[in-house]
Amino acid sequence: MHIKGKAFKFGDSISTDHIAPGRLFHLRTNLPELAKHVLEDADPEFAQKVKPGDFVVAGKNFGLGSSREHAPTIIKMAGVGAVLAQSFARIFYRNAINVGLPVLICDTTQIDQDDELEIDVSKGEIRNLTKGVTIEAKPLPDVMIKILNDGGLLEHFRKHGGFALDT
Amino acid sequence: MSKTIVEKILSEHSGLDAHAGDIVVADIDAALVQDGTGPLAVQQLQKLGMEKAANPERTVLFIDHAAPSPRKELSNAHKILRDFAAKTGAILSEVDEGVCHQRMVEDFMNPGEVLIGADSHTCTAGALGAFATGMGSTDVAIGIASGKTWLRVPETIKVYVTGEFKNGVYPKDLMLHFIGMIGADGATYQALEFCGPTIDAMDISGRFTLANMAVEAGAKAGLFDSDETTRTYLEERGRGDKWRPISADPGATYERVVEIDVSDLEPTISCPHTVDNTREIAEVVGTKVDQVFIGTCTNGRIEDLRIAAKILAGKSRNPNTRLLVCPASKQVYLQAIEEGILAKLAAAGAAIVNPGCGACVGVHAGILGDGEVCLATQNRNFQGRMGNPEAFIYLSSPAVAAATALEGVVADPRKYL
Numbered sequence: 001m002h003i004k005g006k007a008f009k010f011g012d013s014i015s016t017d018h019i020a021p022g023r024l025f026h027l028r029t030n031l032p033e034l035a036k037h038v039l040e041d042a043d044p045e046f047a048q049k050v051k052p053g054d055f056v057v058a059g060k061n062f063g064l065g066s067s068r069e070h071a072p073t074i075i076k077m078a079g080v081g082a083v084l085a086q087s088f089a090r091i092f093y094r095n096a097i098n099v100g101l102p103v104l105i106c107d108t109t110q111i112d113q114d115d116e117l118e119i120d121v122s123k124g125e126i127r128n129l130t131k132g133v134t135i136e137a138k139p140l141p142d143v144m145i146k147i148l149n150d151g152g153l154l155e156h157f158r159k160h161g162g163f164a165l166d167t
Numbered sequence: 168m169s170k171t172i173v174e175k176i177l178s179e180h181s182g183l184d185a186h187a188g189d190i191v192v193a194d195i196d197a198a199l200v201q202d203g204t205g206p207l208a209v210q211q212l213q214k215l216g217m218e219k220a221a222n223p224e225r226t227v228l229f230i231d232h233a234a235p236s237p238r239k240e241l242s243n244a245h246k247i248l249r250d251f252a253a254k255t256g257a258i259l260s261e262v263d264e265g266v267c268h269q270r271m272v273e274d275f276m277n278p279g280e281v282l283i284g285a286d287s288h289t290c291t292a293g294a295l296g297a298f299a300t301g302m303g304s305t306d307v308a309i310g311i312a313s314g315k316t317w318l319r320v321p322e323t324i325k326v327y328v329t330g331e332f333k334n335g336v337y338p339k340d341l342m343l344h345f346i347g348m349i350g351a352d353g354a355t356y357q358a359l360e361f362c363g364p365t366i367d368a369m370d371i372s373g374r375f376t377l378a379n380m381a382v383e384a385g386a387k388a389g390l391f392d393s394d395e396t397t398r399t400y401l402e403e404r405g406r407g408d409k410w411r412p413i414s415a416d417p418g419a420t421y422e423r424v425v426e427i428d429v430s431d432l433e434p435t436i437s438c439p440h441t442v443d444n445t446r447e448i449a450e451v452v453g454t455k456v457d458q459v460f461i462g463t464c465t466n467g468r469i470e471d472l473r474i475a476a477k478i479l480a481g482k483s484r485n486p487n488t489r490l491l492v493c494p495a496s497k498q499v500y501l502q503a504i505e506e507g508i509l510a511k512l513a514a515a516g517a518a519i520v521n522p523g524c525g526a527c528v529g530v531h532a533g534i535l536g537d538g539e540v541c542l543a544t545q546n547r548n549f550q551g552r553m554g555n556p557e558a559f560i561y562l563s564s565p566a567v568a569a570a571t572a573l574e575g576v577v578a579d580p581r582k583y584l
Binding site for chain 2 (some may be wrong): 017022025041061067070089094099141143153154158
């Protein structure tokens with residue numbers, strides 16, 4: 001899977017409250033509307049500016065906090081091609097894979113706001129076209145590659161009629 | 168080969184000889200969703216054509232985050248949970264019954280069991296020697312319908328605690344101190360196992376506070392031995408027969424061991440906007456506070472309300488600081504009424520809110536204004552957490568919260584104890 005787009009840079013500790021805040025709790029059953037507010041409390045204009053295929057690029061512990069799967073879901077619905085961070089909070093990471101949003105752990109210090117990136121998700125290779133550097137992402141665990149390749153956990157379950165993780 | 172508590176529980180539930188790093192498909196004993204995550208879980212099962220519960224009497228749907236409903240969209244979301252309960256026989260916890268994590272330990276969970284919940288603080292039940300972890304709606308939906316989930320068996324960090332707490336210092340202070348020490352991502356993907364003489368002597372309420380906040384260090388679970396304290400708690404709730412001892416094997420492998428001596432621990436505060444931004448109280452004393460909130464799955468138990476009442480009884484809150492008190496569950500609420508605690512707190516100027524999540528989630532019952540400061544006994548102080556990204560949240564023990572309500576600024580509780 002190849003994706004090309006622009007980097008939107010965020011800092012460390014972007015929480016699920018930044019992504020899908022509690023004050024918009026009533027929109028959780030209206031995801032298209034909630035997606036218009038994605039990451040609003042970290043960058044109020046992000047939802048207006050982001051284009052399909054663009055990337056969220058962040059520092060450490062992206063997605064910390066709540067278990068709300070709405071957070072990766074609305075990032076995906078906003079058209080984001082992948083989230084790149086130095087590290088992810090556990091529940092967000094698992095949720096992202098479950099909803100089919102690629103998440104890559106890599107050295108994001110080599111990426112600045114508005115850099116053009118081209119990413120090969122299956123190889124975990126990030127080419128920063130603006131800077132002319134290639135960044136290697138930490139490989140996803142096999143079990144998560146299986147779920148992501150099936151299009152998320154729901155599709156995995158539908159396809160196999162249960163967990164088919166070769167354990 | 169020797170095992171940690173997590174390795175034991177996940178071996179039993181997967182039929183494998185499971186060790187850290189293994190991927191297992193485990194049977195689950197109980198599952199929970201709440202009104203923020205449950206509707207999506209139900210919708211996912213509808214998409215799959217699997218609108219059922221494998222184990223309905225231990226599938227619990229909580230209406231606690233926005234309860235009673237403050238707006239029609241949420242009233243409609245609540246209907247989705249009520250309908251699912253009616254259709255599948257799953258248990259519905261209504262708007263009067265309290266916050267999910269408190270109710271799970273009061274009424275549902277036992278040592279050695281596996282709980283998955285669509286709420287990050289599901290780890291609270293680890294205090295009973297269970298493996299309990301938070302996941303998203305789809306994971307829990309599939310767990311509800313199939314009775315199974317997949318897990319990577321986590322490595323474990325042993326947290327070995329010694330020493331006696333000084334007067335006015337509590338397990339909450341220990342947990343904030345610990346998170347400040349290892350960081351909000353210090354235990355990501357790992358389990359915490361709390362042990363040592365201080366933990367052995369700790370009451371179950373304090374253990375719930377520690378387990379509840381395991382996720383604030385990034386952990387997947389926070390576990391405790393199941394011991395005589397656990398047995399007594401279960402016996403008091405008519406589940407004595409469900410008690411079993413559980414502890415790690417001698418020689419189990421730990422990712423690392425963190426040792427903490429609480430003898431010199433001071434009341435500890437998390438400052439805005441991350442839980443690991445901790446300070447000893449002396450550095451924060453005098454900060455003006457607009458709202459004090461005592462409650463939640465972290466510190467809304469009877470033991471917490473007793474401390475608050477001890478400090479506030481016969482006095483009045485500072486006129487410039489409002490005080491909200493929210494018992495974690497109906498059981499806590501009723502006991503606090505019986506003990507006269509709620510009367511004392513109300514007389515001191517507290518607004519008593521119905522059992523549930525209260526102001527913690529930023530949906531209702533105490534949303535902050537622009538530039539306002541709240542000191543709360545909850546587990547999380549992220550920007551926007553209490554409904555307003557322009558507000559500031561400090562976290563503390565109930566004792567600090569009660570003293571702060573009296574003075575209108577962050578205050579050291581020890582002069583009142």
